[in-house]
Amino acid sequence: MRIYAHRGCSGTHPENTLAAFKAAAELPITGVEIDVHLTIDGEIVVIHDEKVNRTTDGKGYIKDMTLSEVKKLDAGSWFSEEWAAEKIPTLDEVFDIFQDTNHRLNIELKTDVFPYVGLVDKVLEKAKKRGFSDRILISSFNHEDVQTVCHKKTVESAILTLDVYVDVYDYARVVGTNRIHLSLPASFRRMATDALYKGAIVYVYTVNKLEYAQQLQQIGIHGIFTDFPEKMLAGLESPVN
Numbered sequence: 001m002r003i004y005a006h007r008g009c010s011g012t013h014p015e016n017t018l019a020a021f022k023a024a025a026e027l028p029i030t031g032v033e034i035d036v037h038l039t040i041d042g043e044i045v046v047i048h049d050e051k052v053n054r055t056t057d058g059k060g061y062i063k064d065m066t067l068s069e070v071k072k073l074d075a076g077s078w079f080s081e082e083w084a085a086e087k088i089p090t091l092d093e094v095f096d097i098f099q100d101t102n103h104r105l106n107i108e109l110k111t112d113v114f115p116y117v118g119l120v121d122k123v124l125e126k127a128k129k130r131g132f133s134d135r136i137l138i139s140s141f142n143h144e145d146v147q148t149v150c151h152k153k154t155v156e157s158a159i160l161t162l163d164v165y166v167d168v169y170d171y172a173r174v175v176g177t178n179r180i181h182l183s184l185p186a187s188f189r190r191m192a193t194d195a196l197y198k199g200a201i202v203y204v205y206t207v208n209k210l211e212y213a214q215q216l217q218q219i220g221i222h223g224i225f226t227d228f229p230e231k232m233l234a235g236l237e238s239p240v241n
């Protein structure tokens with residue numbers, strides 16, 4: 001079962017920062033999951049929420065800020081003073097960290113609240129330019145964007161869902177993928193085993209208890225997103241990278 005560090009090593013470092021990604025780059029895991037938004041001047045930045053309020057010392061929406069305004073914010077102190085120098089990274093800065101490793105990047109397009117027109121193409125272009133096209137997996141709760149990525153047939157893409165579907169595999173195939181990222185509660189519903197039986201590649205978020213990870217491994221789930229990848233590495237039998 002593959003292990004992805006969710007927002008980097010976000011259980012031990014401030015989420016979606018270079019510190020969290022550098023820690024993940026040191027581990028023999030499959031990769032990292034990152035969340036991306038677009039600034040008002042069209043730069044791709046890595047942060048979970050639409051607003052900077054929760055994870056920085058600033059206020060407001062990413063969509064209303066320039067990259068230079070975003071870069072002034074402290075993205076580490078909210079977690080611990082030790083990380084006060086951390087900033088909101090750009091996608092390019094995250095690529096820099098993994099340039100010479102073999103980790104994969106799950107780039108989650110946060111286009112389900114604001115559409116961030118042009119984000120899909122910008123992410124794909126940047127990944128291509130940086131040589132990451134065969135190492136990225138695009139996902140989103142915005143399935144129209146997942147479908148757009150699927151139609152381009154250049155990179156892997158997955159639907160993200162919180163919902164319970166009678167037949168999630170058939171739905172994913174309509175979108176254009178066989179990859180499904182399920183929430184932990186949904187992964188214990190029949191839809192997970194049905195999808196696996198039909199041939200889906202199923203990853204589950206966010207799995208922070210080892211016993212849940214072990215149960216998911218037993219039913220054949222292909223990957224997990226966890227805030228504590230070191231714990232999973234130590235506790236799971238033969239995690240696959």
Ligand code: G3P
Nearest residue numbers: 033035108139160205225
């Ligand atoms: O991509 C898996 C997971 O990150 C989706 O939920 O809210 O943590 O971005 P969220």
Ligand code: MG
Nearest residue numbers: 033034035108
């Ligand atoms: Mg995410």
